[in-house]
Amino acid sequence: MDRRTAGNVVIECVTGDIVRQSDMDAVVNAANAELRPGGGVAGAIHRAAGPSLDEACREFAPIAPGEAVITSGYQLPNRFVIHCLGPVYGRDEPSDELLAACYRNALRLAEQAEIRGVAFPAISTGAFGFPMQAAARIAIGTVAGEAPDLHSVRHVRFVLHDPKDQALHATILRELVK
Numbered sequence: 001m002d003r004r005t006a007g008n009v010v011i012e013c014v015t016g017d018i019v020r021q022s023d024m025d026a027v028v029n030a031a032n033a034e035l036r037p038g039g040g041v042a043g044a045i046h047r048a049a050g051p052s053l054d055e056a057c058r059e060f061a062p063i064a065p066g067e068a069v070i071t072s073g074y075q076l077p078n079r080f081v082i083h084c085l086g087p088v089y090g091r092d093e094p095s096d097e098l099l100a101a102c103y104r105n106a107l108r109l110a111e112q113a114e115i116r117g118v119a120f121p122a123i124s125t126g127a128f129g130f131p132m133q134a135a136a137r138i139a140i141g142t143v144a145g146e147a148p149d150l151h152s153v154r155h156v157r158f159v160l161h162d163p164k165d166q167a168l169h170a171t172i173l174r175e176l177v178k
């Protein structure tokens, strides 16, 4: 496990599955605009949370790239799911800013819900085609930049499916957070 502290926030990168983060108050969904079950992270989260999550999402849909909404976690081991719509790489511009907005907006919702621990997948790096290295820099840089202003959030975990992606995130974490 690789971790650093920024402000009062522990930031860590782990290899794992976003639906198996039972020690976190919230997990983040790499959602689609309609907040429906899909493939990748969204499929896994909806399968694990059960049909009540799909129902709860309806009133918030559609959302725009960079936006985030929060629901209950239902059958997930987490109290909350924060749904972010990442940019489709090469289509939703400026993609860097929209991806950073996902992380900022997710943290803002986490603060409002008085969440202490939140786990993020690598938003936009699957079906939406964002290059992993650039996405990791934005994700970690944005969280580290927000850290001094966080009061409730004390623990941010990046959960990467692939050990190679975890190693890349760990390298960038060490570079950006001393």
Ligand code: AR6
Residues within 6 Å of the ligand: 016, 017, 018, 019, 030, 031, 032, 033, 036, 037, 038, 039, 040, 041, 042, 043, 044, 086, 121, 122, 123, 124, 125, 126, 127, 128, 129, 130, 159, 160, 161, 162
């Ligand atoms: N836990 C952690 N990471 C995962 C998991 C998992 N269970 N499953 C996949 N990943 P994606 P996006 C990684 O495609 O690019 C959906 O169909 C994956 O390897 O889930 O934001 C939605 O319905 C990749 O690195 O999200 C949307 O239409 C990263 O998580 C669309 O895909 C994100 O992959 C969203 O695309």
